[in-house]
Amino acid sequence: MVICSCNRLTDKDVESAVAGGATRPREIYASKGCKAQCGNCVPGVVCLLREARMKQVQAGLMQQSAPVTALSA
Template structure:
C-alpha cells in the first residue's frame, strides 16, 4: 500500500527503513533516498516507528 503519495513510498519500504534503524521520519526518508514533500504521511511514519519501538520493548530478544 502506498503511504507517501509524493514519493510513492509503500508501507513495505517504510517498514524496512524502520527495521534497519530509522528512528525519525527524516531518517526514513533518507533511507528511501528522498525528502518529505507535503508531510501528510509523517503521522503514519511516526506511528510505524512507535509501533516498532513498542514491539521491541515487548520482545527485547527479538523472538517471533
Template sequence: MIVCLCNALTDTKLNEAVAQGARRPRDVYAACDCKAQCGTCTRMILSMIREAQDAPAANPAGLP
C-alpha cells in the same frame, strides 16, 4: 499499501527503513533516498516508528 503518495513509498519500504534503524521521519525519508514533500504521511511514519519501538517492550522474551 502506499503510505507516501508524493514519493510512492509503501508500508513495506518504510518498515524496512525502521527495521534498519530509522528513528525519525527524516531518517526514514533519507533511508528511502527522498525527502518529505507535502508532509501528509509524516504522522503515519511516526506511528510506524513508535509501534516498532514499542514491540520489543511488549514482548521482551520474544515469545509469540
C-alpha cells in the same frame, strides 16, 4: 499500503528502515533517498515508526524472558 504517494513510500519501507536502525521520520525518508514533500504523510509515518519500534521492543523483551532450560548430562 502506500503511506506517501509523493515518494511512493510504503508501510514495508517504514518497517525496513526501522529494522535498519531508523528512529526518526527523516531517517525513514532518507532510507528511500527522499524527503517529505507536501507533509500529509508525516503523521502516518510517525505512527508506523512508533508501531515498528514497539514491535522491536516487545520482541526484545520476549527474547529476554524466554525460559532457560537446564541440560542434564
